[in-house]
Amino acid sequence: xxxxxxxxxxxxxxxxxxxxxxxxxxxxxxxxxxxxxxVLEIGFGRGRFLELLKERAYEALGIERSEEMLKRAxxxxxxxxxxxxxxxxxxFDCAVAIGDVLNxxxxxTLRDFFKDLKRVxxxxxxxxxxxxxxxxxxxxxxxxxxxxxxxxxxxIEAEFENKKLITDIFFFQKEGELYKKEKARIVQYYYPFxxxxxxxxxxxxxxxxxxxxxxxxxxxxxxxxxx
Ligand SMILES: C[S@@+](CC[C@H](N)C(=O)[O-])C[C@H]1O[C@@H](n2cnc3c(N)ncnc32)[C@H](O)[C@@H]1O
Numbered sequence: 001x002x003x004x005x006x007x008x009x010x011x012x013x014x015x016x017x018x019x020x021x022x023x024x025x026x027x028x029x030x031x032x033x034x035x036x037x038x039v040l041e042i043g044f045g046r047g048r049f050l051e052l053l054k055e056r057a058y059e060a061l062g063i064e065r066s067e068e069m070l071k072r073a074x075x076x077x078x079x080x081x082x083x084x085x086x087x088x089x090x091x092f093d094c095a096v097a098i099g100d101v102l103n104x105x106x107x108x109t110l111r112d113f114f115k116d117l118k119r120v121x122x123x124x125x126x127x128x129x130x131x132x133x134x135x136x137x138x139x140x141x142x143x144x145x146x147x148x149x150x151x152x153x154x155x156i157e158a159e160f161e162n163k164k165l166i167t168d169i170f171f172f173q174k175e176g177e178l179y180k181k182e183k184a185r186i187v188q189y190y191y192p193f194x195x196x197x198x199x200x201x202x203x204x205x206x207x208x209x210x211x212x213x214x215x216x217x218x219x220x221x222x223x224x225x226x227x
Contacts, residue, residue: 003169004065006171009068010154010169013147013149016213023099026221027098034126038058038090040062040088040120041063042101043065044080045064061081063082067082070082085113088120090120091121094128095120096129102191103188104188110191121226122226124225128223131222133218136217140212142159142165164190165188202224203224203227204222206223207222
C-alpha cells in the first residue's frame with residue numbers, strides 16, 4: 001500500500017481534527033484578507049477545508065496524491081481530482097496547502113511543485129501554506145504513539161534527525177480472528193522559510209507563527225505572491 005494511503009487510513013485514529021479547525025479559521029481569515037475568490041487546495045486530505053470553503057460559497061478545487069483520501073472526499077460532493085498540479089489547466093486567485101503538505105516533498109519535488117504552481121496561479125495570485133518549525137518536528141511530531149480500538153491497533157514511531165522526520169507506521173486491523181498488518185514509512189523534510197522562498201521563485205509577503213499543539217510556534221504559515 002502507498003504510504004500516503006496508509007496515512008489516510010490511520011488519520012482518524014490520530015485525532016488532531018479539533019486543533020485543525022483553528023488552523024482552518026486562520027486560513028479563512030487570510031483568504032479574505034487577500035480577496036481570494038477562486039481557490040485551489042493542494043493535498044485536501046479528508047476534505048474538511050473544502051467543505052468550509054463550500055459553505056462560504058468559494059469556487060474551489062482540491063487535488064490529492066492519495067487515492068484513499070480522494071475516495072473519501074468524493075463521497076462528500078466536493079470538487080476534487082486526483083490530478084497532479086502539472087496536469088491542471090485552470091488558473092486560480094489563491095492556492096493553499098494545509099497541514100504541512102510541503103514538508104512531504106523533497107527538494108526536487110518542491111522545486112517542480114513551485115514551477116507548476118506558478119503556472120496555475122494568476123498574476124498577483126497568493127499561495128498560503130503551513131510548514132512545521134524545527135520545534136514542531138523535534139518536540140511535537142517526533143516520538144512514539146500507540147492507539148487502539150476494538151478492531152485495530154496502531155503504532156507510530158517518528159524520529160527527527162538531520163532535518164528529516166522519518167515516521168514508521170504499523171497498523172494491525174482485525175480480519176475475523178486474525179490481524180492484518182500493514183506498514184509504511186513517511187519522510188518529511190524541514191525547510192526554513194528563506195529556503196522555500198528561494199525554491200519557489202515567488203515573492204515573500206508574510207510569515208506568521210502558529211501554535212497548533214504547543215505554547216511555542218510548532219508551525220509557520222507562509223504567504224507568497226506570484227508577481
Ligand atoms: C497532514 S495531511 C493534511 C491534509 C489536509 N490538508 C487537512 O487539512 O487535513 C497531508 C496531506 O498531503 C497530501 N500530500 C502529500 N504530498 C502531496 C503532493 N505532492 N500533492 C498533493 N497532496 C500531497 C497527503 O496525501 C495528505 O493527505
